[in-house]
Amino acid sequence: MTEGWFPYEPSKPVKLIPPIVLAYIGDAIYEVAVRQYLISLPNLKPNHLHKAATGLVSAKAQSRILGLLDSELTDDEKNIVRQGRNAKSGSVPKNADVLEYRHATAFECLVGYLYYTDQHDRLRELIHIGIRQMQR
Template sequence: MSQFEQNQPLFSFSPNKEPNLLNPLVLAYLGDAIYDTYIRMYLISRSHHKPNHLHHEATKFVSAKAQAQYLKIWLPHLSEEEQDIVRRGRNAKSASIPKNADVLDYRHSTAFECLIGYLYYKQQHDRLSQLLKMIIDDYEKRI
């Protein structure tokens, strides 16, 4: 019986192998979606809901440059295991780099997304929430 037929909760799929064995770009792919959803939910929880404003604010969080900066905030707080995942994500060879992103920022943003994907798949939701809260706290200090 498939997960669809078992009436499983949303996002209940498990990887077909251990998360630390997945390609770091696959983890970054997941991490990008999780992070984007988290930021959108945060912004919607605030009072200003005009779509243009939401999009403008979201770019402060989700650009390669912003994610690279947030990774720097996280680095002193990461365990050895988390640092290893960050290294794997940073060193992953992507087929392309966006035109509007610096190569170093892009690699660090990939590492950032890779760690998010890894923690999500490991079901370390408390740890992931703790790290994501650091981003929100930093943002709210600046507004």
């Protein structure tokens, strides 16, 4: 991984990082991407920003985005998604069912994987496609 804005790298090769850990960082990366997208829009007030962000980062929204992206994914990305979907996290949020939560975790795992493998252009592309599709 090349040194970016924050110089810490994973403690082991990306392929050896558990999918749930990739989802952990993927959740944060996706949240920042959504906030950057929302701030790029004109005339949004803080309470609108929060409501709009929640609509894009919820487990339900992430699950839907993953479904919308399925035909766009490479075989390698589909494999990462499968690993993320099958990861055991030990909990399910109160606002999502188990299937939505597993798909959201799979999406976050993919985001974390693309981030740590320096596939930032691909990451931006998929997030852009997902957000655009959700805004329709």
